[in-house]
Every structure is written in C-alpha cells, then in structure tokens.
Amino acid sequence: MKTILRIARVELSTLFYSPIAWFLLIIFFVQISIAYLGLIESNITVQELGTKQRDFTYLLFADQRRGGLFISTVLQNIYLYIPLITMGLISREMQTGTIKLLYSSPVKLSSILLGKQLAMLAFSLCMLFLLAIIVCFACFHIENIDLGLIFSGFFALFLLLSAYSAIGLFMSCLTSYQVVAALSTFAVFAFLRYIGTVWQDYDFLRNITGYLSIGNRTELMISGLITSRDIIYYVLITIMFLMFAWLKLNGKRKSQKAIISLGQHSAVIVGVLIIGYVTSSVSHIVFFDASRPNRNTISVDTQKRLKDLGEEPLKVTMYVNLLDNTYFSGMPRYRALDVRRWEAFRRFKSNIEVDYVYYYDKVNNPALYTGNPNATFEETAQNRAKILKTDLSKFLKPDEIQKIVDLAPEKNRLVMLLEYKGKKEFLRTFEDMMIWPSEIELAAVLNSLTDGAPRIAFLQGQEERSVDNLDERGYHLATKALNDRASLINQGFKIENLDLSGQEIPAGLAALVVADPRADFSPTVVSKIEQYMDQGGNILFAGEPGKQSVLNPILKRIGVQMIEGTLVEQDEKLSADQVKSYITNKGLEFGKSISSLYKRQVPIMTRGVVGLTYEQYTDFDVSPLLETKADASWNKKGIVVLDSARLIYNPQEGDELKSYPTALAITRNMKDREQRILVIGDADFMSNGELEKSSSLVGNTEFYKGFIGWFTYGKLPIEVTMQKPIDDKINLSGSQIGPLKWIFLGLIPGMMALIGTILLIRRKRK
Known part of the structure; x- marks a missing residue:
C-alpha cells in the first residue's frame, strides 16, 4: 500500500x-x-x-x-x-x-x-x-x-x-x-x-x-x-x-x-x-x-397494490401493430426504454413478466393508404416493413393475431394486456405528448384486476346524454374515449348504458347517471329510479334550462328543485350563458382533485346552467358544491336569446343578482354506508364540446373525475400522493x-x- x-x-x-x-x-x-x-x-x-x-x-x-x-x-x-x-x-x-x-x-x-x-x-x-x-x-x-x-x-x-x-x-x-x-x-x-x-x-x-x-x-x-x-x-x-x-x-x-x-x-x-x-x-x-421527495419511486399506495398481488405473477403482453403510428413507440429498438419504465414497478413486484407480440392489421391511418393507393392490404404491409427496414415475416398476420386476441375494439393501436389470476384488463397508450400510461392509469388497472372496476350506468331512453355520442352534446370523451387519459374507462371505471323501459337497475352499481333527459319519464321508469334511491343507491342528476319539469318531480323527494329560468353572467369575453361556478368548502370532502380546485379557486365552466334551491325537510343532508359569484350572475326568466343585444341585468324584470348553487351534494346515512346523490344544474360541463374547449383556466376535467370518484368512496380515481418538494425559494435577487x-x-x-x-x-x- x-x-x-x-x-x-x-x-x-x-x-x-x-x-x-x-x-x-x-x-x-x-x-x-x-x-x-x-x-x-x-x-x-x-x-x-x-x-x-x-x-x-x-x-x-x-x-x-x-x-x-x-x-x-x-x-x-x-x-x-x-x-x-x-x-x-x-x-x-x-x-x-x-x-x-x-x-x-x-x-x-x-x-x-x-x-x-x-x-x-x-x-x-x-x-x-x-x-x-x-x-x-x-x-x-x-x-x-x-x-x-x-x-x-x-x-x-x-x-x-x-x-x-x-x-x-x-x-x-x-x-x-x-x-x-x-x-x-x-x-x-x-x-x-x-x-x-x-x-x-x-x-x-x-x-x-x-x-x-x-x-x-x-x-x-x-x-x-x-x-x-x-x-x-x-x-x-x-x-x-x-x-x-x-x-x-x-x-x-x-x-x-x-x-x-x-x-x-x-x-x-x-x-x-x-x-x-x-x-x-x-x-x-x-x-x-x-x-427528498422520492421522485424516482412510485407512491406508497401503488406499492401496496403491487404487494397485495402476492406471489402470483402479473403478465403483461404488449401488442404492437406495424401499420399504426404507435408502432414507433413500441419498436424493438426502444424496448430498453420500456424495460426501464417497468423497472419502477418491478422494484416492488419482481415477477412482472413482459412479453411482446408484433402483428399487422387494419388501422385508421389515412396517410398509410394514401401512400399506397393501388396496393393490396398485404402489399401495403410489405411496403411499410420495407420502409422501416424490418422483416414482415416476424409479424403475425391479421388472421393469426385475431385467433389470439380481438384488438379491433382497441382500434388495433399499441396496447398492453394485463393478466392476473385469469382476469384480463387493457392498459392503453394515449394521444398526448406523454403517450405511455402513468402510474395512475396502471394503478387503476391493478384495482380492476383485484377488486373489479366500479360500474357507472348512464340512463338512456329519454334522449339523455349518451356515452357513445361523439357530437358536442355527448359524453364520449369523458367516459369511453379509448385513448384519452382522463376518460373514466382509463381511470378504472366500467361504463355502461341502461334503458329502464326494458331493464332493471342492476345490483352493485357505483352510481346511476341521469343526464339531461329531454322527455318525461314513464311511470315505470320513475318507479324504478325512486326504488333505487330508496334502497340507498348513489345517483347523479344533471339538468338543463327549459327541462326543469322533467327532473323536479323526482328531486322533490330529496328537498331539491331546479328554478325556472337560466343563469347568466356578465363577461365581455364569454357569451352570457357561459357561467363560471366555483367549488365550495364542501369540495374538501371530494378528494385531492376537487379540493385542489377549491383551494386554487379554479372555476368550473357551466354553459346553460340552472340555479338550484333546497330545503332540509327530509332525512337527507344537502350542501352546495358549486356556487356562482354573488356579484356576477343572475337568473334570467324566459327564453335567453344570445344572438341579439347584450343581456343587461334588470331587476324590474325579476332578475336577482346573487350567488346561486349550481351543484348540490346530498347524503344520507344508511345501515351499511352513506348514500350519495349529486344534483347539477348543467349537463354540458362534461360534454364533448366543453372538454374539447377546456383549458388550464377551468377545472371541468378534474371536477367530473372527482365527483364520479365520490361515488366510489375515495377508491377511485387513483390519486398518487407524493411528498412535495420544499426547496421553493431562491434567496437571491437579480x-x-x-x-x-x-x-x-x-x-x-x-x-x-x-x-x-x-x-x-x-x-x-x-
């Protein structure tokens, strides 16, 4: 030495x-x-x-x-x-x-x-x-x-x-x-x-x-x-x-x-x-x-979910389609990056087995077919493989992949199939900058594999908002959009339609959604809804101006009414019916996403909204969840015409400038749990049109995920709790x-x- x-x-x-x-x-x-x-x-x-x-x-x-x-x-x-x-x-x-x-x-x-x-x-x-x-x-x-x-x-x-x-x-x-x-x-x-x-x-x-x-x-x-x-x-x-x-x-x-x-x-x-x-x-x-904030470690909640899987292996199969643009994220040359992504989870469950299946099948990729105008499907695949310098024989043919799994409902995009104890769930990639699922989406799938996905049923039959409708009134983006990260199916929920004219309300629902019915309910449908409420079922009622009479008879049972008229707001940048509603302190009981909106005073955009009134004469406890600003909004009776002169507040016409509740959280203690009901005076807040226009200045996305999660008693959506960094100040001046x-x-x-x-x-x- x-x-x-x-x-x-x-x-x-x-x-x-x-x-x-x-x-x-x-x-x-x-x-x-x-x-x-x-x-x-x-x-x-x-x-x-x-x-x-x-x-x-x-x-x-x-x-x-x-x-x-x-x-x-x-x-x-x-x-x-x-x-x-x-x-x-x-x-x-x-x-x-x-x-x-x-x-x-x-x-x-x-x-x-x-x-x-x-x-x-x-x-x-x-x-x-x-x-x-x-x-x-x-x-x-x-x-x-x-x-x-x-x-x-x-x-x-x-x-x-x-x-x-x-x-x-x-x-x-x-x-x-x-x-x-x-x-x-x-x-x-x-x-x-x-x-x-x-x-x-x-x-x-x-x-x-x-x-x-x-x-x-x-x-x-x-x-x-x-x-x-x-x-x-x-x-x-x-x-x-x-x-x-x-x-x-x-x-x-x-x-x-x-x-x-x-x-x-x-x-x-x-x-x-x-x-x-x-x-x-x-x-x-x-x-x-x-x-210090353990930025490289998944949250304690996700660690627990992985450990709860026990010794049984978690099998992950990634299906990569040569013809889809997501192929570039799943190419073999990038597999090392994928291994690194899964390593964060393998730290806490070492027997996560990841396999890869490469195939080619039809996709919604117009550029692919435009570039091969006169080619057969097989020739198109051959040309694609040649351009990408790969061997088409290494890819399963359409009939071969279809014998293994049907990926058509997943649009034949890059997707991961997770299997655990015979149960299977898809973990998807998304059409955003991040592409890959985060810890939140994976934890939601793990929850579905172990405990089952909470079921949310959307009532149909009275022209209600549809989860399958792609127009601006529909709820597809919020509920069933496969490749939208915020969609409820990617947050661990199971979404289904329910027509009470020929079906019964199934047992085990997390919540029933009644969104903007345009036609009066039949006595049979009313009876089924009331029976469901009497038995302690969770339910969301969302109304719109002009149709208050459809929901008011049912809402009367819980001491709530939708008032006649339409709420309007003076804002030079917005049309008069675009009213900003704000979370009340009741939002602190709704989990991380909604309580964060309350603390930051981020508005929820309610376009065409009805004010609500309530009385505490039933055994239900009613609390405002959303309210308008007292100095900005008033109720306009009659038909609101937006393409004429600018609407002016006029007390002589019955206008009343004050704060109006636009969403009410209603609870009742049952024998085994708390019944939860939400009434909202606007059905557009989670519509395709509103979410497509949504920006970071409004909190519509966080709001609908949060209140749907309220029906699961905090189980979903997954909220990753991480220690926040505290080095938040530089003690220097310029x-x-x-x-x-x-x-x-x-x-x-x-x-x-x-x-x-x-x-x-x-x-x-x-």
Whole structure:
C-alpha cells in the first residue's frame, strides 16, 4: 500500500507541477460557473416575475429537460478533460524509455497501475471539489436545498470519473504517442456512450449493448436513484480496464503470444458480462432513492397494490401493430426504454413478466393508404416493413393475431394486456405528448384486476346524454374515449348504458347517471329510479334550462328543485350563458382533485346552467358544491336569446343578482354506508364540446373525475400522493448576480491561477 501511495504522490506532483492540470481545472470551473450563473439567473427572473416555482435543487442541478448543471454541463463535457490528463500516464514512460526500468524493478505492475489510478481519482476529487464550491454557494441561495439529490449526483460523477480514468490509463498503455492515447480514449468514451443505441432490434445484442452502455446510468443517479446495479457496473468497468492495462504491460514484459493475450482479455470480458448479467436482475438489485421527495419511486399506495398481488405473477403482453403510428413507440429498438419504465414497478413486484407480440392489421391511418393507393392490404404491409427496414415475416398476420386476441375494439393501436389470476384488463397508450400510461392509469388497472372496476350506468331512453355520442352534446370523451387519459374507462371505471323501459337497475352499481333527459319519464321508469334511491343507491342528476319539469318531480323527494329560468353572467369575453361556478368548502370532502380546485379557486365552466334551491325537510343532508359569484350572475326568466343585444341585468324584470348553487351534494346515512346523490344544474360541463374547449383556466376535467370518484368512496380515481418538494425559494435577487459573477469568473479562477503560478515558479527554481 505504501508503494501505491508513493507512486500516486509522484504522479500528482508531476501533474500539478505542470501547467496542464491547472489550466484544465480553471477552464472546468469557469465552464460550470457560467452554466450555474445562467441557470440561477433565469430562475430568479421567473421568481421575481411572480411565478411560483418549487424543486429548485432538481431544476438547477439534475433536470434533463431544462439543462440542470450536472446533466447539461458537467456530464456532457467532463469526458473532454480526462483524456488530456491520462494520455501521459504510461505513454510518457514508453516515450522516455523509463518503462524498461519499471519492468526490471521489484515494484509490481499492479502497484504501478493502482498508484496511477489513485492519482487520477485524486485529480477527479479536485474537479468535484470545484463543483462543491458551486454547491456550497447554492446551499445559501436555495432555501431547503435537497442535499440527498446533490450527494447522489456527486457519487455518480465520482464513479464515472473512476471508470473514465481506468479507460484512459489502459489507452495510455497502448502507444508511446500521448496524442494518440488521448484520441483513443475519446473514441472509447464515445463507444461506451453510444453502444446502447445500436443493434437494438435484436434481443441478444440489445442486452449486451445495453449493459455496456454508459449512457443513462449516470443520469439516473444524478436524478437521485442509486442502484447496486449501476454501482457494480462502474466498478466492473474500472476493474476491467485496469486488468486490460495489467495484461498489456505484463504481456509486453514477458513477450507473450498474441493468442494467449487474446484469450486473457476475452476471459476478462466474459467474466464482467456474467457478473453484470447476474447483478442486473431486478430481484438482485438494491435501490436507494436519495432525493427528498422520492421522485424516482412510485407512491406508497401503488406499492401496496403491487404487494397485495402476492406471489402470483402479473403478465403483461404488449401488442404492437406495424401499420399504426404507435408502432414507433413500441419498436424493438426502444424496448430498453420500456424495460426501464417497468423497472419502477418491478422494484416492488419482481415477477412482472413482459412479453411482446408484433402483428399487422387494419388501422385508421389515412396517410398509410394514401401512400399506397393501388396496393393490396398485404402489399401495403410489405411496403411499410420495407420502409422501416424490418422483416414482415416476424409479424403475425391479421388472421393469426385475431385467433389470439380481438384488438379491433382497441382500434388495433399499441396496447398492453394485463393478466392476473385469469382476469384480463387493457392498459392503453394515449394521444398526448406523454403517450405511455402513468402510474395512475396502471394503478387503476391493478384495482380492476383485484377488486373489479366500479360500474357507472348512464340512463338512456329519454334522449339523455349518451356515452357513445361523439357530437358536442355527448359524453364520449369523458367516459369511453379509448385513448384519452382522463376518460373514466382509463381511470378504472366500467361504463355502461341502461334503458329502464326494458331493464332493471342492476345490483352493485357505483352510481346511476341521469343526464339531461329531454322527455318525461314513464311511470315505470320513475318507479324504478325512486326504488333505487330508496334502497340507498348513489345517483347523479344533471339538468338543463327549459327541462326543469322533467327532473323536479323526482328531486322533490330529496328537498331539491331546479328554478325556472337560466343563469347568466356578465363577461365581455364569454357569451352570457357561459357561467363560471366555483367549488365550495364542501369540495374538501371530494378528494385531492376537487379540493385542489377549491383551494386554487379554479372555476368550473357551466354553459346553460340552472340555479338550484333546497330545503332540509327530509332525512337527507344537502350542501352546495358549486356556487356562482354573488356579484356576477343572475337568473334570467324566459327564453335567453344570445344572438341579439347584450343581456343587461334588470331587476324590474325579476332578475336577482346573487350567488346561486349550481351543484348540490346530498347524503344520507344508511345501515351499511352513506348514500350519495349529486344534483347539477348543467349537463354540458362534461360534454364533448366543453372538454374539447377546456383549458388550464377551468377545472371541468378534474371536477367530473372527482365527483364520479365520490361515488366510489375515495377508491377511485387513483390519486398518487407524493411528498412535495420544499426547496421553493431562491434567496437571491437579480441585482446580486453581478457580484456572484465577479466571484465565480474572476476571484476564484484568479486565485487558482495564482496558486498554480507560484507552484510552477518554485518548481522551476528547484
């Protein structure tokens, strides 16, 4: 050990008694300082403009999308420095001839190599020390900084520098030309960084290149997720290249035959791959999420759902259609990304089995058929396969896939079929920027597999709103749209139609929805609805202006009435019948989504809405859930004409300016549970037309998911509860950036240059 330390000390003195080390350290510090100052200045500007932000530690240091310091600057540029330091480690000895003295000396080759590697680790620590100076300032700048995330990032960079140093040391053993050694080191870095992007269409090669790839491992640790697999990977890469260096020098000293040397190197590679393969198995990986909000870990609720599945495997089959545009997300070359997505869940249930089935079948893709106007279906598929450079014989034909599963109801898009104890549920992809299902959608499917999906029945027969209707009055988007993430069927509900003229209300319904009936109910239908209510069934009534008389006879039983007229509101940007309703404090009982709307005072757009009145003369407890603003809305009696002159508030015509309830939450305690009824004076709030026009300024989507979930007693929709970041303030102003620039770009680099100059002068005098 003393010999190793002595060699490391000599190597470090050689390094720091030359200008190259000081020059590189100064350049490195200036580079990271410029990046940090740019990041913090832009975030201060956003903060001073009044935009509320949080998670500043992640934003400034680890965010891949916005260019965090560790990702965009350090990780993307650190490989430039190591070859310039390592290129002379052994090449210099070869060039000067001192390598022969090392061969003949009693010092072991292993000690020489370990000493030089230790010197490189010390230089790496110097680079990290400069980075730590930035972090020390950040500790004062960022309130409640996430030190766990910072530690994880430093640890990742140290492991990466260790591997890079070993690679540079080995490349230095191959030539006496230092420039050649540096260029060769660059080439190996590039190879390890991009090897994970080649040969991804072949399973066997994908596993090998995926393991060798150095690409995403550091990014994961920088974001806070430390795994035994990645630590072992860096240790193995470091050991492998140190062994390569030892084999190279030892072979030269003994004049070893090339075939023996090749066998030794191959044995090292095979050994590393075997150890790497074993330690990469999810069942053998130890995970540690160092970030304070556990951003890399699924919620506790989802963890529990996975553990509740027990020892029975969860089988996932992904069906990928060559002819659909979703094929580009499910291509074999991107399977490594899919494995990474599932790994977050395999941490808590290791026997999730993922299979892939590739097929081709008819899709709604006009561009496909336009591009092949005179081709048969089979020829179209052949052309598609040729363009995408794949073999059509690897894909199941339409008749073959249809024997396995009927995907026509799923529009033959990319979809996952989850199977557990004989039950099957689809997990879909979506037509949005994210495409893939999130933890929420997966947890909803798990709930359906284990406990069954809550059933919501929509009454039909009186011209009510239909879940199958695609026009602006219909409820298709909110309920049954296959590829809309917010659709109720993708949030874990089962949606069905119910015509009471020929059917009975089935037992076990989570809720019955009566939305905007246009025709009077028959006595038979009224009797069935009233009997359902008397038995404690949950129900939603949604009415519209002009048809109050249809629902009022039934609502009278619970002390509620829809008043005659239409609510209107003065807003120059909206038509008069577009009234904004706001959540009352009753919304705090409706789960995360609705209570969030209440706290943020986000309005619900109710277009063509009826005001409600109620009395507490029954055994039901009635509370307003939505109310209009007292100074903005009034009830307009008679027919509201929107294309004439602007509506004006006129008390003489009976207009009354006040706050009107537009949704009422009605409850009653039954023997086994609480009966829940919701009455809303507007049926458009969850219509296709309203949701298509919806924006982030209104909360219609969150509202309908929340109150439907109220009928399941909080079971659905899934609400992922995660710890919120608390590093939500930068204790700096824009005017303080100037002095920081002088410190980072002037004072500290100047001191480093001064120290280096003094050492070099003293060295020269000696």
